[in-house]
Amino acid sequence: MDRLEPAKLYYFDASPFARLCRVLIDEWHVPVQMIDVSYPLPDDFFKINPLGQVPTLKTIGETIFPTSQIVEQLWAMTEEAQEPFLDPLADRQLLAIILELSDFLVNAVHIEFAGLETVGENRLGFDMKERDFLRVQNGLDWLEDRAGTWLTGDEPNVCDYALTCLLLWSDSRRPITWRNRKNIADIVDRLAERPSFKSTVPAPMT
């Protein structure tokens, strides 16, 4: 890759993980070229990312994924610390949990959208989709208990942005109950008004 070539973010519009990266690139004014890839991803996307997933960030000599690593890389590319803040060490657990909740929710919704049903004896002992929805609801309760004005104190943090991407994704794809949690609802409502969120609203489902 030419030294002058900017980093590239592969994304598609509906991905809540990619939306977090796109919003942060906007907020932090990081020079990254956006590459919109179609969904479902073509098989040859596995040549770019062995997991076949977006977001994927290509920088000089490096292919960076999953989202947590991209977020840290983007933060490292900022010229000075600015909102939303990130302390890669102190915020790691909270960010990991929110991204895990995003994985659970996307997985549960995809099971539903794919029309998958149990066709044999369930030797697992629980319903995978319902368990994922349960994890999300319990995770949101856990976050609500810890939240004040923001999830990590007095200043907006990347974790607030990640949670907002997740809940707005749910609203646009497969609504779940979350507005009953006041602290979280206030965070999402404040952030959803920001230009970075307004300019990355996913197209309605067809």
Ligand SMILES: N[C@@H](CCC(=O)N[C@@H](CS)C(=O)NCC(=O)O)C(=O)O
């Ligand atoms: N754990 C991954 C999740 C990424 C992910 O689930 N990406 C989805 C879009 S929301 C994807 O690329 N799906 C493509 C596919 O399943 O074919 C991360 O943190 O980046």
